[in-house]
Amino acid sequence: MNLQNIFSEIEKVDGDVYDRMDTRRSAMKQFANFTGKAALATMPLVLGSMFKKAYGQTPADVIGTLQFALTLEYLEAKFYNIGVPGVGVQTNAGAAGIAALQKIRADENKHVLYLRTVITALGSTPINEPTFDLTAGNGSNAGPFLGWEGNYDVFLAMAQTFEDTGVRAYKGAAGTLINNKTVLTAALNVHSVEAKHAAHIRQMRRARATAPGAIAAAYVGNIKPWINNAESNIGGPFAAPVQPSYNGEEITVQGGINIVTVASVTATAASASFDEPLSRAAVLAIVDPFIV
């Protein structure tokens, strides 16, 4: 065990690690004090105790949040890795659409690798990629999105929902990272990329709604890059399965402030100007049918 290496690794992902140790004295000095009293055999325990003091209860929260985020990124990456080369996209998306989807696919795969690196650097083992059932059939491979990879409209509806859900998931998890500034900032820098993806997919759906061959019932309302009220703008048989990802987006009171009143705006504008979080439990319930 090389102590300096451990601190170096942690410092890479938590620039404040020394600062945390420092509320009383420097990390190395603290360590020296510990080792003066502790036998070598108890070293791992001593280290664990130091980190627990430095982070309070946060190590488990931070790692848990990162593993949770990794689960979602695995799902998104898998979705695009299968869907982008699939018949539905390749036949209907056009050159610009395919290029955009390849870009998003690449981003999600980078997020997977990045999160794995961060989790490893924090001294934990990244979870393995789960087995997915992208039809949302819980392993039956016959869920409500059956045939999605061959159907561009279903693919786009799912892409939008995954991206919007990802935004809500990162937002809901941010609070658990408040004591780890480096990981918090990194998570927010992923969070806003998911929102950019969502905005573009929504634009693609808007363009597709009136395209020849589109499933008209899949497109409802006046879809925007942002979320109006609790509207998915996804219709037909896909409306019900995706709705849990949008419920709660309709709120118009923020921190006790009635937005409609203070800004003299419509409820639609008030709801769209704030994206709402989802708890980890709510997100896991949403993605559960996709995980075997």
Added chain:
Amino acid sequence: MKRQLSPPPLQNEKLISSFGIQRRNMLKFFGASAAVVALGTACNNDDDVDQNTDTGVFLGAGDFQILNFAYALEQLEAAFYIQVLASPGFNAMSVLEKEYMTDIKDHEVIHREYFKAALGSNAIKGLTPNFSAVDFSTRAGILAQAKAFEDTGVSAYNGAAKYITDLNYLLAAGKIVSVEARHAALIRDLISNGSFADDLDVNALDIDKTPTAVVDIANAFLANDSKISKRGLPA
């Protein structure tokens, strides 16, 4: 490493006390933690500001400082889009583009009013913009400036979030930044379709900006009596 151990003027202390910020954070703010000095891993916040000549709008301290920072940016964005809607370049846009611009204007006005209400008596004054450098006469001019503001907004929230200590304020910032990111993606696509998420880092993360870097950008669009002070602002 340069360090400034003398505390900022009393006004800071008063604001911090009234907000009930933790002693540890207070020490950090004043740069008075001897252990940190010894290790040399942290950087002080207010090295770069000459406090004798910095007469700009003071943002306060603690979470109110970051909220006022956001309030200043939202004031700027709201003022920009309000002017867009009355400009010749707007008239040259398509019906759908006009609808987008109007929606975004509403969102930015909402963000501005939200922060104003949330800050209450701690809010900075209403800022006077100076958009003399902006070309409002063409669609391209408007979109170029909109891109700059939206990109700055995203990087500003992402960079400032770590200085927020209150969970509810952190969440509020998170709720807003993803809407700014949606704006940014749209504006980018209107300029060049497919550029919605360009300019990320190698890991496909957005690149955040420090509050002082953001203030430098914002001040270029603020009138002389409305420029923001960097005093006490995290570098």
